[in-house]
Amino acid sequence: MIKFKTTLATQSRFDSINFNDLRFGIYFSDHIYVSDYINGAWTEGEIKPYGPFEIEPAMCTLHYGQALFEGLKAFRSVKGGVNLFRPYKNAERLNKSAERICIPPFDIERLIEAMKELCRIDYKFIPTKRGNALYIRPVAFGTGNFLGVHESDTYRLIIITSPVASYYPEGLNPVRIMVSDTYTRAAKGGTGSAKVAGNYAASLLATKKARELGYSQVLWLDAISHQFVDEVGAMNIMFVIDDELITPSLENGTILPGVTRDSVLTIAREWGMKVIERAISIEEVISAHSQGKLNEVFGTGTAAVISPVGVLGYKGKDYIINDNKIGTYAQKFYDAITGIQYGELEDTHGWILHIEV
Ligand SMILES: Cc1ncc(COP(=O)(O)O)c(C=O)c1O
Numbered sequence: 001m002i003k004f005k006t007t008l009a010t011q012s013r014f015d016s017i018n019f020n021d022l023r024f025g026i027y028f029s030d031h032i033y034v035s036d037y038i039n040g041a042w043t044e045g046e047i048k049p050y051g052p053f054e055i056e057p058a059m060c061t062l063h064y065g066q067a068l069f070e071g072l073k074a075f076r077s078v079k080g081g082v083n084l085f086r087p088y089k090n091a092e093r094l095n096k097s098a099e100r101i102c103i104p105p106f107d108i109e110r111l112i113e114a115m116k117e118l119c120r121i122d123y124k125f126i127p128t129k130r131g132n133a134l135y136i137r138p139v140a141f142g143t144g145n146f147l148g149v150h151e152s153d154t155y156r157l158i159i160i161t162s163p164v165a166s167y168y169p170e171g172l173n174p175v176r177i178m179v180s181d182t183y184t185r186a187a188k189g190g191t192g193s194a195k196v197a198g199n200y201a202a203s204l205l206a207t208k209k210a211r212e213l214g215y216s217q218v219l220w221l222d223a224i225s226h227q228f229v230d231e232v233g234a235m236n237i238m239f240v241i242d243d244e245l246i247t248p249s250l251e252n253g254t255i256l257p258g259v260t261r262d263s264v265l266t267i268a269r270e271w272g273m274k275v276i277e278r279a280i281s282i283e284e285v286i287s288a289h290s291q292g293k294l295n296e297v298f299g300t301g302t303a304a305v306i307s308p309v310g311v312l313g314y315k316g317k318d319y320i321i322n323d324n325k326i327g328t329y330a331q332k333f334y335d336a337i338t339g340i341q342y343g344e345l346e347d348t349h350g351w352i353l354h355i356e357v
Helices: 060-064 087-100 108-121 197-212 259-270 282-290 328-341
Strands: 031-038 046-049 067-069 072-076 082-085 133-142 155-164 175-180 217-221 229-232 236-241 244-247 274-277 294-301 305-314 317-320 352-355
Touching: 031 108, 046 108, 060 133, 067 087, 067 197, 072 108, 082 108, 082 328, 087 108, 087 133, 087 259, 108 133, 108 155, 108 352, 175 197, 197 217, 229 236, 236 259, 236 282, 244 259, 259 274, 259 294, 259 305, 259 328, 282 294, 282 305, 294 328, 305 328
Parallel strands: 175 217, 175 305, 244 274
Antiparallel strands: 031 046, 031 155, 067 133, 072 082, 072 133, 082 352, 133 155, 217 229, 236 244, 236 294, 294 305, 305 317
């Protein structure tokens, strides 16, 4: 087992946290993991108290955005201890994102061990309430100080953790999503399939405008024809048309290969559902709606797990889906995945990494 140098916090942030109103990403636990890439290698890294660190005004990431991140959750298992959900998937995706923006790969076992150690040390920050969890956020970024568009030769990887409730204040209640037919998020050959900071900066204006119109997030269409559905701001998207589960395929490289997406598709296939990963146009979605065949639309992602879409706004018109109610499939997938996460249902896929505390 890798043992990290550890400096424990002398003052805890615990008492400042309102566990009855956690919301998402506003509280942070006591400790972080930090590793630096210097002289051509990542250091073993250490665990230290959460707190600010100094950066120089010329730090390249501020200027050129050479940064990536990940997001996964730790749950209190009903059997005791802590469950991480498919952490190897996130670790592998972190290295794929790293490759895309020229950050050197990180040792996967070390990353997993650092997450486990943070969960052990900050165990009390893992919420006890069903539906809440400890969100784990690894981030890696260039730390070189220079002007000029080229990769850095030094980097930092940190892991912070945050006790969270569901991403959307709506929880499992349906959200309103606006289809953007002007702004786009990712084009073929770009960075859409990587979890890099710039993708999210590029999404902010459209999302802000959508929020001003009363929607939670944007549904992105492809960058060329503005016809085909890609994904939502922080979720993949799925449609139940008749009894088929349809979701955009990963082959264009414009959407994030979501861990929740993969989990839902796996479970759906096991349930005998017809699952199709293919291009789906917004016109096809609207036409299925008008024929009464669009039974459900929902987003999938770590933060919200499953988020039913109750209203789809497109070209100034609102399309109400499933009477703006939680769909049967959305509920079933939510129950199946969270059941595994909290240790209530058998983990037949080996998705849980259990941590004894
Ligand atoms: C753009 C985007 N798409 C999809 C997802 C869902 O991915 P996952 O299920 O791995 O959380 C996320 C969240 O990580 C995201 O940021």
